[in-house]
Amino acid sequence: MAREVGRRRDLALGAMLAVVYLFLYAPILVLVGLSFNASGLPTAWGGFSTRWYHELLASSDILAALRTSATIALVVTAVSTTLGTLLALGLERTVRSTVLDTLVFLPAVVPDIVLAIGLLSSFTLLRITLGFQTVVMAHVVFDMVFVAAIVRARLGYFDRSIEEAAQDLGASRLATFLRVTIPVLSPGIVAGALIAFTLSFDEFIIAFFTAGPRVVTFPIRIYSMIRFGVTPVVNAIATAILALSMSLVLLALRLTRREVRRAVEG
Amino acid sequence: MRRWIRSAALATTVVLALAACGGGGDAGGDAGTGGVPLEDQTLTISNWDAYTPEGLIEAFEEETGVDVTLALHTTNEDLVGKIQAAQGGGFDLVFISGNYLQTLIDQGWAAEIDHDLIPNLANLHPEANELGYDPGNRYSVPYTWGTTGVCYRSDLVEDEPTSWTIFHDPPADLVGKMTMLGTNPWLLEPALRSLGFSLNTTDPAEIEAATRWTIEAKENLKGFDDTTFYSELVAGNTWLAQAWDGWCNYGIAEDPNIRFVVPEEGSDLWTDTMVILASSENKEAAHAFIDFVLRPENGKAVAELVYYKVPNRAAMEQLDPKLLEQFPNLGIPPSELLTYESLRDPGEAISLWTDAAAKIKSA
Amino acid sequence: MRGHRGRAAEGRWLSGAVFLGPGLTAWALLFAFPVGLILLYSFFTRGPFGGVEYRFTLRNFERALDPLFVRVLWGSLLIAAGTTVIALLICYPAAYFIATRPARWRLPLLVLVVLPFWTNLLIRTYAWIVLLNREGLVNRVLIGTGILDRPLTLLGTRLAIVFGLLYVYLPLMILPLFSAIERLGEAPRQAAADLGASPARAFVRVTLPLTMPGIMAGCIFVFVPTLGNFVVPDLLGAGKAIMVGNLIQSQFFQARDWPFGAALSISVLAVTTLLLLVQARVLTRERRLLARGA
Numbered sequence: 001m002a003r004e005v006g007r008r009r010d011l012a013l014g015a016m017l018a019v020v021y022l023f024l025y026a027p028i029l030v031l032v033g034l035s036f037n038a039s040g041l042p043t044a045w046g047g048f049s050t051r052w053y054h055e056l057l058a059s060s061d062i063l064a065a066l067r068t069s070a071t072i073a074l075v076v077t078a079v080s081t082t083l084g085t086l087l088a089l090g091l092e093r094t095v096r097s098t099v100l101d102t103l104v105f106l107p108a109v110v111p112d113i114v115l116a117i118g119l120l121s122s123f124t125l126l127r128i129t130l131g132f133q134t135v136v137m138a139h140v141v142f143d144m145v146f147v148a149a150i151v152r153a154r155l156g157y158f159d160r161s162i163e164e165a166a167q168d169l170g171a172s173r174l175a176t177f178l179r180v181t182i183p184v185l186s187p188g189i190v191a192g193a194l195i196a197f198t199l200s201f202d203e204f205i206i207a208f209f210t211a212g213p214r215v216v217t218f219p220i221r222i223y224s225m226i227r228f229g230v231t232p233v234v235n236a237i238a239t240a241i242l243a244l245s246m247s248l249v250l251l252a253l254r255l256t257r258r259e260v261r262r263a264v265e266g
Numbered sequence: 267m268r269r270w271i272r273s274a275a276l277a278t279t280v281v282l283a284l285a286a287c288g289g290g291g292d293a294g295g296d297a298g299t300g301g302v303p304l305e306d307q308t309l310t311i312s313n314w315d316a317y318t319p320e321g322l323i324e325a326f327e328e329e330t331g332v333d334v335t336l337a338l339h340t341t342n343e344d345l346v347g348k349i350q351a352a353q354g355g356g357f358d359l360v361f362i363s364g365n366y367l368q369t370l371i372d373q374g375w376a377a378e379i380d381h382d383l384i385p386n387l388a389n390l391h392p393e394a395n396e397l398g399y400d401p402g403n404r405y406s407v408p409y410t411w412g413t414t415g416v417c418y419r420s421d422l423v424e425d426e427p428t429s430w431t432i433f434h435d436p437p438a439d440l441v442g443k444m445t446m447l448g449t450n451p452w453l454l455e456p457a458l459r460s461l462g463f464s465l466n467t468t469d470p471a472e473i474e475a476a477t478r479w480t481i482e483a484k485e486n487l488k489g490f491d492d493t494t495f496y497s498e499l500v501a502g503n504t505w506l507a508q509a510w511d512g513w514c515n516y517g518i519a520e521d522p523n524i525r526f527v528v529p530e531e532g533s534d535l536w537t538d539t540m541v542i543l544a545s546s547e548n549k550e551a552a553h554a555f556i557d558f559v560l561r562p563e564n565g566k567a568v569a570e571l572v573y574y575k576v577p578n579r580a581a582m583e584q585l586d587p588k589l590l591e592q593f594p595n596l597g598i599p600p601s602e603l604l605t606y607e608s609l610r611d612p613g614e615a616i617s618l619w620t621d622a623a624a625k626i627k628s629a
Numbered sequence: 630m631r632g633h634r635g636r637a638a639e640g641r642w643l644s645g646a647v648f649l650g651p652g653l654t655a656w657a658l659l660f661a662f663p664v665g666l667i668l669l670y671s672f673f674t675r676g677p678f679g680g681v682e683y684r685f686t687l688r689n690f691e692r693a694l695d696p697l698f699v700r701v702l703w704g705s706l707l708i709a710a711g712t713t714v715i716a717l718l719i720c721y722p723a724a725y726f727i728a729t730r731p732a733r734w735r736l737p738l739l740v741l742v743v744l745p746f747w748t749n750l751l752i753r754t755y756a757w758i759v760l761l762n763r764e765g766l767v768n769r770v771l772i773g774t775g776i777l778d779r780p781l782t783l784l785g786t787r788l789a790i791v792f793g794l795l796y797v798y799l800p801l802m803i804l805p806l807f808s809a810i811e812r813l814g815e816a817p818r819q820a821a822a823d824l825g826a827s828p829a830r831a832f833v834r835v836t837l838p839l840t841m842p843g844i845m846a847g848c849i850f851v852f853v854p855t856l857g858n859f860v861v862p863d864l865l866g867a868g869k870a871i872m873v874g875n876l877i878q879s880q881f882f883q884a885r886d887w888p889f890g891a892a893l894s895i896s897v898l899a900v901t902t903l904l905l906l907v908q909a910r911v912l913t914r915e916r917r918l919l920a921r922g923a
Contacts, residue, residue, distance in 0.1 A: 009828070010726070010729075012722070013722045013723070013725055013726035013729075014726055016719065016722035016723045016726065017722070017723040017726045017727065017738070019719065019723075020719060020720070020723045020742065020799070020803075021741065021742075023795075023796065023799075024742065024745045024796070024799065025745060026760065027753050027756030027757050027759075027760060027796075028745050028748065028753070028756070030756045030759055030760060030766065031748070031752065031753075031756050034759070082651075083651050083652045083655060084652070086647075086648045086649070086651060086652055087648070087649060087652035087653075089648050090644075090645055090647075090648030090649035090652070091649070093644075093648075094644050094645030094648055094649065095645040095649065098906070098909045098910065098913060101905075101909045101912075102902065102905045102906055102909050103656075104652070104653070104656060105849075105905055106660065106664075106902070106905070107656065107660045108849070108850070108853060108854075109849075109853050109898070109901040109902065109904075109905060110660075110664060110857075110894075110898060110901075111856070111857030111874060111877060111894055111897055111898075112854075112857060113857070113859070113874065113877055113878055113881065113894075114664065114667055114877070114891070114894040114898075115660070115663065115664065117667065117881060117887075118662075118663025118664050118666050118667045119659065119663045121663065121666055121667075122662055122663040122666060125666075137655075137659055138659065140655060140659070141655055141656065141659035141660050142660075144652055144655065146801075146850070148652070149805065149846045149849075149850070150804060150805050150808055150846065152842070152846075153805050153808050153809050153842045153843045153846045154808050154809070154812055156809070156812075156842040156912075156916065187808060187811060187812070188808050188812075191739070191804045191805075191807065191808050194739075194740075194743050194804070195743075195800070195801065195804055197747075198743060198746045198747060198800070201747060202746060202747070202749060202750050204750070204751075204860075218749060219749055219750070219751065222749050222751050222752060223751060234752050234755075235752075237749075237752065238748045238749065238752045238753070238756075241747060241748050241749070242744065242745070242747070242748055245744055245747040246744065
């Protein structure tokens with residue numbers, strides 16, 4: 001009886017997840033389909049064609065923009081995951097105050113346009129040259145807050161007795177931290193890093209203001225293509241990025257299989 | 267576990283190190299002022315996407331040795347916002363619409379153009395030297411110009427639209443299939459023209475009346491569309507759109523059923539111009555670039571590749587007649603263009619316009 | 630004894646500095662300073678050509694209370710709240726499902742959720758336009774299968790905006806929920822079942838409260854950016870409905886009235902700061918309850 005209820009429940013929950021996937025991937029599938037449509041338009045199927053991919057490979061500026069965004073996102077992820085995790089631990093375990101809690105999470109709460117203009121004005125005031133570094137700095141400040149929030153949620157039920165046990169067994173505080181605390185936190189850290197990368201890679205308005213005239217991120221490039229509505233090449237871009245991310249993730253999983261699986265599986 | 271953390275730390279350090287030495291980049295040319303030879307100057311330009319004909323910049327770079335960086339902006343407002351926040355810096359030369367020029371001039375960010383450095387100014391139509399937003403072209407040089415009208419699918423729309431009032435009182439089958447431009451001043455243009463008011467009005471009562479007219483028209487619209495309307499026309503999602511003439515040509519290029527017409531109440535004359543920023547340290551290169559663009563063959567390339575009219579008489583005379591056949595609005599003569607109202611910056615009254623837009627869009 | 634505790638307190642402040650130092654420095658330089666600058670601007674006047682003139686005034690805040698702006702702010706709050714609630718209702722079961730799968734399935738399932746978000750937001754929103762347009766796929770299918778004989782107008786509606794916002798911010802809801810539910814594990818629910826609670830009761834009285842930090846994080850992550858977004862209303866709303874983000878953008882760019890744009894931003898900031906305070910309060914209370922229960 002219990003198992004039946006459990007299975008029915010599983011079915012219902014699974015159905016919900018299926019709905020989520022459908023919702024998330026429907027437009028993606030549309031894009032993938034269109035990217036192989038010779039006419040490029042959704043109204044007519046012009047036959048299977050890879051011309052949009054050829055056009056994409058010939059667009060060096062789009063590829064350059066992709067490279068720029070990826071590099072920025074990687075650096076931002078590394079820095080903000082570190083800062084964010086440290087922040088979460090600090091807020092949860094050391095200085096504890098509601099006020100500090102609220103203040104720290106404010107960057108995630110300010111409309112990005114305000115932050116964007118504020119940052120540009122500040123950089124100009126302080127005569128800091130706009131470029132790669134300024135975009136990274138701008139992205140880090142709100143990304144680290146997202147990481148902190150996710151890791152914090154995890155810390156909420158952290159059972160400190162594990163740490164105490166480790167210390168009773170003779171481990172130093174640093175060793176406990178590195179070999180007990182961080183690993184237990186790693187699902188949260190990994191989730192946070194995933195979000196940090198996504199947010200930075202896809203971010204438009206803050207990058208637009210802080211990148212200066214020479215640094216063109218991928219969202220900036222796409223946004224300026226809006227002039228013509230979205231050209232069919234863009235469908236090819238979307239499909240290519242999807243394929244690339246999938247393979248990157250598979251590769252990452254293969255390389256770090258043991259560690260990451262242990263982390264997520266708990 | 268330790269191995270994993272260590273390799274992650276190593277990776278992070280490597281990435282950060284790479285970023286530190288590889289990432290930097292100056293914001294703009296810091297070649298010195300006068301006395302620096304042309305080939306040593308650099309040029310940072312901002313323009314709309316695909317608004318510079320292919321090969322133009324490369325040809326200029328080859329001929330002069332100037333290193334050019336092209337930045338892109340999507341709207342005039344974005345550009346002005348960036349210049350504002352950077353206190354007048356960030357670029358050497360910008361492409362900007364004439365009705366946004368005043369704010370650059372008033373804040374001292376637009377450099378006076380040295381006409382002696384641009385002999386090809388002679389190629390312009392004489393009318394293009396007396397445009398309302400900058401008489402005598404002291405701070406700007408016109409790049410393209412044109413008007414706004416109705417762009418529609420002649421195979422789907424029964425009667426040729428002749429009036430701006432079509433948005434307010436459309437035939438039944440057009441309801442939900444029309445779009446208007448969403449930014450000022452074009453947002454209020456159909457209303458102002460239908461009501462007989464000036465497009466540059468700063469009278470609150472007139473703006474209020476136009477706002478109410480537009481809110482009523484909104485019921486009949488599919489939406490406000492500044493960017494995708496031509497592909498929507500081609501796809502048949504939109505049957506009739508308020509459109510700039512050049513943009514309509516992109517639609518015509520894909521579907522010859524699309525036509526452009528200027529309503530009988532008249533329209534506006536917009537101009538996209540080239541402006542040199544006062545903060546530029548490469549003014550000589552900037553002037554050289556403008557002169558280069560004004561060459562007949564380059565003006566012709568602009569018209570042929572971007573489908574916009576250029577105020578460059580020498581260029582328009584060389585235009586392929588077949589192009590004029592395909593895109594009739596390329597042939598609108600300057601004399602007709604000048605009967606339309608040249609757009610100006612509303613100055614202090616801009617808040618009235620922005621609030622009107624907010625009222626319309628939130629209604 | 631006392632010496633031991635004293636050293637512990639000192640150690641706490643030291644580790645506080647180590648943990649919080651880097652983050653807080655970044656926060657001060659890259660957030661507090663820029664935003665403070667904007668806040669300052671709201672007390673000044675618009676320069677004659679735009680920008681800021683350093684003349685003190687409270688007029689901007691007066692103007693922000695104009696019914697036009699209040700109406701837009703209220704509408705945005707409703708849309709944001711609606712999006713958040715729907716996201717929560719959809720994502721909680723989905724996150725629960727992922728968290729209760731055999732261990733090796735969790736990461737792939739999770740990554741599948743995040744993957745679409747590495748394709749550019751604008752492109753994905755345009756794909757929705759392709760789907761929802763009059764000649765778009767949804768209408769074609771509905772008409773083709775005979776369910777409808779005339780196409781629906783799906784774009785240019787508030788519904789389309791909610792849809793679009795939901796689409797954009799879904800992973801921000803799923804990931805914190807997953808993190809919280811997964812950490813909980815089977816134990817509390819099992820214990821409740823052993824004590825005779827029905828699955829529903831166990832969920833409401835045990836699982837739900839214990840995953841509250843995740844729920845709060847997810848809600849804030851969705852509600853706040855939804856409030857300030859201007860791209861989705863622009864594209865999917867076809868400009869027929871605007872949110873407060875569009876207002877702020879138009880003040881900075883079209884009206885070039887930085888002080889007023891700043892004042893509008895502050896009203897949004899005020900709402901969201903209030904929410905954060907509420908969240909912090911709720912979290913502290915939950916934690917205290919947990920500690921007492923343990």
